Amino acid sequence: MxxxxxxxxxxxxxxxxxxxxxxxxxxxxxxxxFEFNLHLSKIEYGWPDPVTMKQLYYADQDLLWAPQNYESVLEQWREKKPAIVFMGCSCTESGKYVAYFRSIMKEDQTRPPASVINVGVSGWTTYQGLQQLKRDVLAVKPKIITVYYGWNDHWASFGVEDKDVGRFNRDHPGWLLQLNRLRLVQLFQSVFIRQYKTNTTELRPPRVSLADFKSNLRQITRIAAENGIIPVLITAPSSHVKGEEPQYLAERGLTNLNELVSLHQEYVGAVREVASEEGVHLIDLAEEFDKLFQEYPLKRQLCFKSDGIHATPAGDKIIADLIYDYFQRHDFFNQIVQ
CATH class of the missing domain: 1.20.5 (Single alpha-helices involved in coiled-coils or other helix-helix interfaces)
Known part of the structure; x- marks a missing residue:
């Protein structure tokens, strides 16, 4: 030979x-x-579950994950040139308040309705919202954005915070994400992701620490303002009662279920704090629902689903009314026209 x-x-x-x-x-x-699907099935929070995540979402180098139709929807956003963009998690993506808000505008004969889009994505934190704003939302040039996060940020991570996953993604080629269904690739991820862990004191730190939550919100409001966009922060309401927290949350997003109410209040308080410090608009849904439940205790079950996180249609109607009322009182609609 x-x-x-x-x-x-x-x-x-x-x-x-x-x-x-x-x-x-x-x-x-x-x-x-063995399985360590870093971006979709290992991040733990209320909804959606890992199976749903694999079916409906794909791994994204910047956003960690996005809906399967995200790219096509982006094209629609650019064509519509929306005046108002609603950002958030599943409370926004799967909630009905954006649709109700749009209906209220159409019924109001005093002004033409503004164009509105819902860019919420289930399971997202302020880290992902910040990346979305910089990469995708600024490009559609809205007049106003609403920012409604605060649940997934304080859920316990699988050991690495969202920002660390983001750094891991940036340091590795995009094709690695396309191969993340291979167990050998997942084995590589499970070994090397630990090198990116910034919080070494907690086994399962929150996906976004309270300090980073505030920082993300500050960056969102400042970047929006610098680009001529009015940012409106929204606190995340809840029907949770101390001692009656949904048990399933302990199995997914919390290390101690007894801390749920106080933990969420810390993040709600952080939204108020950032709004005050940055001098930006705040729609305090958490406070409004607390007042409602104090006056009408039975509405607690009517306004929220059993998880105490996602609003029912009745709750979403209240949310839409509160947001629309705030927009009217602050003359947002005339500013949009101008």
Whole structure:
């Protein structure tokens, strides 16, 4: 056999051996049940569950994950040139308050309705909202954004905060995300992601610390203002009562269920604090619902689903009314026209 053919044959044999070894390794990891899908199934919070995440969302290098139709929706946003953008988590994405808000505008004959889009994504934190604002929302040039986060930020992470996952993504090629269904890739992620952990004192720190939550909100409000956009912060309301917290939350997003009410209040308070310090608009839904429940205790069950986080249609109607009323009182609609 000629020398060059021997070399080619040897290289081919090595390639086959490597592919065989990788195949065996992949098979063994699957048989043993190993899984570490960093971006979709390992981040723990209320909704959606890991199965739903895999079906409806894809891994995104900047946003961590996004809906499967996100790119096509982005094109629609650019074409619509919306005046008002509603940002947030599942309370916004799957909530009905944006649709109710749009309906109220159409019924108001005193002015033409403004164009509105809902860019909320389930499971998102202020970290992801900040990335979305910089990469996607600024490009559509809205007049007003509402910022409604505060649940997923304080859920316990799987060990690494959202900002650390973001740094990991930026330091590695985009094609790695496309291969993240392979268990060998997940094994690589599980080993090297620990090097990016900034909080070494807690086994499961919150996805976004309270300090980072405030920082993210400040950045969102400042970037919006610098680009001629009016930012409106919104506190996340709840129907939770101390001692009656939904048990399933302890299995997904909390290390101590007894801390739920006080923990959420800390993040609600942070929204108020940032709004005051930055001198930006605040719609305090948490306070408004607390007042409502004090006067009408039975409405606690009518306004929120059993998780105490997501509003029912009745609750979303109240949210829409409160937001619309705030917009009217602060002359937002005339500013949009101008």
């Amino acid at each position: 000629q020398p060059h053919k021997k070399i080619m044959f040897s290289l081919l044999a090595v390639l086959v051996a490597v592919l065989f070894a990788l195949g065996v390794g992949e098979l063994l990891l699957r048989v043993t049940g």
